[in-house]
Amino acid sequence: xxxxxxxxxxxxxxxxxxxxxxxxxxxxxxxxxxxxxxxxxxxxxxxxxxxxxxxxxxxxxxxxxxxxxxxxxxxxxxxxxxxxxxxxxxxxxxxxxxxxxxxxxxxxxxxxxxxxxxxxxxxxxxxxxxxxxxxxxxxxxxxxxxxxxxxxxxxxxxxxxxxxxxxxxxxxxxxxxxxxxxxxxxxxxxxxxxxxxxxxxxxxxxxxxxxxxxxxxxxxxxxxxxxxxxxxxxxxxxxxxxxxxxxxxxxx
Numbered sequence: 001x002x003x004x005x006x007x008x009x010x011x012x013x014x015x016x017x018x019x020x021x022x023x024x025x026x027x028x029x030x031x032x033x034x035x036x037x038x039x040x041x042x043x044x045x046x047x048x049x050x051x052x053x054x055x056x057x058x059x060x061x062x063x064x065x066x067x068x069x070x071x072x073x074x075x076x077x078x079x080x081x082x083x084x085x086x087x088x089x090x091x092x093x094x095x096x097x098x099x100x101x102x103x104x105x106x107x108x109x110x111x112x113x114x115x116x117x118x119x120x121x122x123x124x125x126x127x128x129x130x131x132x133x134x135x136x137x138x139x140x141x142x143x144x145x146x147x148x149x150x151x152x153x154x155x156x157x158x159x160x161x162x163x164x165x166x167x168x169x170x171x172x173x174x175x176x177x178x179x180x181x182x183x184x185x186x187x188x189x190x191x192x193x194x195x196x197x198x199x200x201x202x203x204x205x206x207x208x209x210x211x212x213x214x215x216x217x218x219x220x221x222x223x224x225x226x227x228x229x230x231x232x233x234x235x236x237x238x239x240x241x242x243x244x245x246x247x248x249x250x251x252x
Contacts, residue, residue, distance in 0.1 A: 006029055029041070108176065111144055126191065165216075176221045
């Protein structure tokens, strides 16, 4: 059986680097980056240029779209260019190339606006004595972006739904929690939303291997944190994935 051919946008980033270590040798990897990635077949182009990125998609089975202007510290113009225009171009280039599946790196920022209100504002602040009970958000809960970055990720999710419905593409959206270079939580909010590098790359691998019958779905991706408010049961039921790390192991 032929090795699956996987294109990763943003392969030089934090998650991309961790993913490369996990997948290299398992699949034929190609990168789509603005700069070269040593040791990997890498097409260099800007996501905002559809014509320039199209050659990277030739012969690809699965696209893992990680590249983005991450966080609200980016200028609105950069978020629009990378996350709005760039996301459209990735889906469109995938369609034109006949890619079977796109795994879209969305974000927990799509629902982080709920942290403005109790009980979640107490949860992420670490004010557990004020907390009381809380109900976890699921993939079916109303969205509430925490800023322009979260809103741009909702655009990507909506694009994925459209491309799945209109063209039969398999699209899996991953609302990834806070993945850190230190690979450990470093503040109170991280105890709720942290995701280890190991857990996120295992999730992406599970999505690559998911059956073709999975046409569209959305999953939260965080580690097994006691103070989490994001549902992981849906991922366990559909993908058989469960995190193996926990922010609680790093508490002092």
